Amino acid sequence: MASTEETLYEVKNGGAWITLNRPEKRNALSPTLISETYEHILAANEDDEVRCVVITGAEPAFCAGADLKAKKNHAGGADVPYPKLLTQIQDNEKPVIAAINGAAFAGGLGLVGASDISVTADHVQFSFSEVRIGVIPAVISVVCLPKLGRHQGMKLFLTGEKFDTKQAVDMGFIHRAVPRDQLEAAVQEEIDMIRLGGPNAVSECKKLVRRVGVLSREDAFEETAPWSASLFQAEEGQEGMASFREKRKPSWVKE
Numbered sequence: 001m002a003s004t005e006e007t008l009y010e011v012k013n014g015g016a017w018i019t020l021n022r023p024e025k026r027n028a029l030s031p032t033l034i035s036e037t038y039e040h041i042l043a044a045n046e047d048d049e050v051r052c053v054v055i056t057g058a059e060p061a062f063c064a065g066a067d068l069k070a071k072k073n074h075a076g077g078a079d080v081p082y083p084k085l086l087t088q089i090q091d092n093e094k095p096v097i098a099a100i101n102g103a104a105f106a107g108g109l110g111l112v113g114a115s116d117i118s119v120t121a122d123h124v125q126f127s128f129s130e131v132r133i134g135v136i137p138a139v140i141s142v143v144c145l146p147k148l149g150r151h152q153g154m155k156l157f158l159t160g161e162k163f164d165t166k167q168a169v170d171m172g173f174i175h176r177a178v179p180r181d182q183l184e185a186a187v188q189e190e191i192d193m194i195r196l197g198g199p200n201a202v203s204e205c206k207k208l209v210r211r212v213g214v215l216s217r218e219d220a221f222e223e224t225a226p227w228s229a230s231l232f233q234a235e236e237g238q239e240g241m242a243s244f245r246e247k248r249k250p251s252w253v254k255e
Contacts, residue, residue, distance in 0.1 A: 006033040008058075009040045014051040015097075015191045016044035023058040028067035029107050031079040038080040041088055041096070051199065052191045053092065055111055056099035062124070063108025082110065086143050089114035090210070093203045095194055099187045101180070105129050110140035112174070113147055116206060119187050121180040125162045126173075132160040146213075147173050198236040198252055 001010040008019040018040045020027035027033070037055070044050045057063055089096045089111070098112045100120035105127045112118050112126075128144075130137045137144070137157055145153045152171045156163065165177040178186040194202055208227075212220050231237045236252075243250040 004036045006030060007036040007040060009043070011044075011047060011050055013188060013191065014049065014195050015054045015188070016040070016047065016050040016052070017054045017056065017099075018044075020055070020057045020063055022067075023060065025067055026061035026064035026103070027057040027108070028064045028070070029082065030067045030070035032070075033067075034082055034085050035080040038085045038088055041085075041092060045093055051094060051195050051202075053094055053096045054099050054187055054191075055089075055096065055115065056101050059102060061102040061108075062098075062100045062104040063111060064103065065106030065108045065129070082107065083139055083142075086110050086114040086139070090143060091206075093206075095202060095206065097187055097190055099183060100124055100174070101183060106137065107140055109137075110143055113140060113144035117190050118174045118176075119183065119190065120165050120168065120174050120177050121183045122165050122177040123180060124165050124168075124177075126164075126168055127160060127162045128156045129160045131158065144173070196253060198240055198250065200234065200236045201231065201240075204231060 001008050003009070003021070006020070006022050008017075008021050010017045010019075018037055020033060020037070022028060022030065022033060041053055044053045095116045096114070098115035098118040098120075100112060100118060101124075102121070103125050104112055106129045109126060109128060128137045128140075141153070141157070148156065148171060152173075155161075165174065168174040169177055176186065197205075204227075208224070212224065215223065232241075239252075240250050
């Protein structure tokens with residue numbers, strides 16, 4: 001496991017696991033932690049063995065939000081603004097999974113909102129707690145409100161109340177909740193399912209979901225028809241169809 005100042009990085013079974021590693025601060029978002037997380041994601045994109053990026057936290061928390069007492073980045077590089085990290089997660093060519101091992105509050109929920117898939121331990125509590133200190137969840141609203149919707153977002157933002165994993169799953173903010181001792185295995189299940197898909201197809205699916213949602217029906221059909229045709233004609237699509245006809249696994253599925 002590679003360790004930098006405030007994060008850990010490990011590649012295993014097709015996943016690049018990034019662990020926020022400030023347990024004494026409940027993994028609060030310092031400039032250094034944000035910058036290191038961003039750099040780890042870029043490194044994962046360059047590794048052909050990596051099919052998914054996983055973001056988790058060192059016990060006992062996932063992420064408590066912004067570190068209001070953090071010093072400037074002293075890891076040797078320029079600070080990465082938090083919106084840049086959230087944008088990278090959303091637009092990343094490889095899927096990003098949030099493995100929520102403990103409490104996720106305030107700005108920490110931005111990592112959840114930006115991720116493509118979210119799996120949580122079933123004891124976790126969440127809160128958009130910013131209002132309790134006289135501020136608002138402004139930046140993270142960009143990635144969280146599309147999942148929460150205005151109705152749920154309004155209540156949670158206004159009150160700062162805590163909500164549990166069942167509520168988070170029921171409102172569509174989290175995909176699934178499992179017992180804490182099953183969290184890593186559940187995340188690996190998600191990775192293994194993604195590994196069955198073609199790498200380029202998986203990347204294009206990320207773009208598809210985000211793109212179609214902002215288009216009219218007519219414009220969506222106009223864009224997606226040639227998009228689909230191009231992928232059928234591409235090398236990966238041809239290999240996938242050949243493997244189906246020949247009743248074998250496609251080349252990207254490792255034995």
